[in-house]
Amino acid sequence: MASIVIAGMTRLCMTVPVEGFPLQFNAYRHSSGMRCDVVGGAYNVAGALLRLGDEPRLCTLVGADPAGESIRAAIRRAGLAGPGVVTARESAKTVIMTEPDGRVARTASASGTTDYPMERFIERAVGADLAVIGANPFGRPFVRTAKELLNLPVATDLHVAADADDTQVLPWLECADVLFRSHEQLTSTPQQWIGDVLRRYPGCRIAAVGRGERGCAMGLRDGRLVEIEAVSPRPVRSTDGAGDALFASFLHGWLASGEPVEALESATVFAGWKVGAESAAEGFLTDRELAALRQVYPVRTRVGSWR
Numbered sequence: 001m002a003s004i005v006i007a008g009m010t011r012l013c014m015t016v017p018v019e020g021f022p023l024q025f026n027a028y029r030h031s032s033g034m035r036c037d038v039v040g041g042a043y044n045v046a047g048a049l050l051r052l053g054d055e056p057r058l059c060t061l062v063g064a065d066p067a068g069e070s071i072r073a074a075i076r077r078a079g080l081a082g083p084g085v086v087t088a089r090e091s092a093k094t095v096i097m098t099e100p101d102g103r104v105a106r107t108a109s110a111s112g113t114t115d116y117p118m119e120r121f122i123e124r125a126v127g128a129d130l131a132v133i134g135a136n137p138f139g140r141p142f143v144r145t146a147k148e149l150l151n152l153p154v155a156t157d158l159h160v161a162a163d164a165d166d167t168q169v170l171p172w173l174e175c176a177d178v179l180f181r182s183h184e185q186l187t188s189t190p191q192q193w194i195g196d197v198l199r200r201y202p203g204c205r206i207a208a209v210g211r212g213e214r215g216c217a218m219g220l221r222d223g224r225l226v227e228i229e230a231v232s233p234r235p236v237r238s239t240d241g242a243g244d245a246l247f248a249s250f251l252h253g254w255l256a257s258g259e260p261v262e263a264l265e266s267a268t269v270f271a272g273w274k275v276g277a278e279s280a281a282e283g284f285l286t287d288r289e290l291a292a293l294r295q296v297y298p299v300r301t302r303v304g305s306w307r
Helices: 041-052 066-077 118-125 140-149 167-175 190-200 242-257 260-274 287-296
Strands: 003-007 011-017 035-039 055-063 085-088 092-098 104-108 130-133 154-157 178-182 206-210 216-220 224-228 301-305
Touching: 003 041, 003 118, 011 066, 035 041, 035 066, 041 055, 041 242, 055 066, 055 118, 066 085, 118 140, 130 140, 130 242, 140 154, 140 167, 154 167, 154 242, 178 242, 190 206, 190 216, 206 242, 206 260, 216 260, 224 260, 242 260, 260 287, 260 301
Parallel strands: 003 055, 003 130, 011 092, 055 085, 130 154, 154 178, 178 206
Antiparallel strands: 011 035, 092 104, 206 216, 216 224, 224 301
16 A cells, blocks of 8 residues: 555536537526536545555645535545645636537636645655645645655646646656656657657656547656557546546556556556546546456557657
């Protein structure tokens, strides 16, 4: 069991099904599938890691407002409550629109992103095996602290950040041992992005691109390029949170075994199962359930070179 400190956002989310994008104007719509959930990169990753058997130490802000009451209740139910959950003035919120095929579009508020006390993060990070730092204004103060002051390995999901020279995410690029990102808005091929990152940032050991229905590509410091096809154990209901699930499951397997290829194969199955759930924070497997599912759904892996 690994101890992992996770610094990032938790949000109250309203999910709205739509017919498709672009969305045509309609002054009043009826929907039978609207949902209100608690989500967010830090919350999703922490929930997945807890379900897999690790010890997540969640560092996040929750507002002293009605939305915050719902968020705190969800955090308690999920077993993630602790001294790392700090009160802010206002809770972060998001609206997610979901197409019938599972594709999503998000609108998020920036509330409550920059008020987290550094001393609380350090308290929660001491003795951890890994720091997962959100690539957003919330995580910016903590990424160098985790790497340079606490000497922790750092993992970050850049989501849809730009190229390897994107100055907005430079602290994460310079400090992270493990970098994941989405294929969405990628301006080059996954192999090119992986190669650029690993050449420019020698501290990065693993760089990976989640490719949705096409699976995942991962580059390793030793020169290997690993490409794994997606697995679909059940029908897709929502792709929201799929990247968080892939990222969290990979970290769990990598910390447990030290074998990144095996960890990514398991993570691909984990994420493939997760997208059958409606919410970004649901659909997580236990370690035992994941091992059993891997016996039923084989994974196709190709190994080449990113150089």
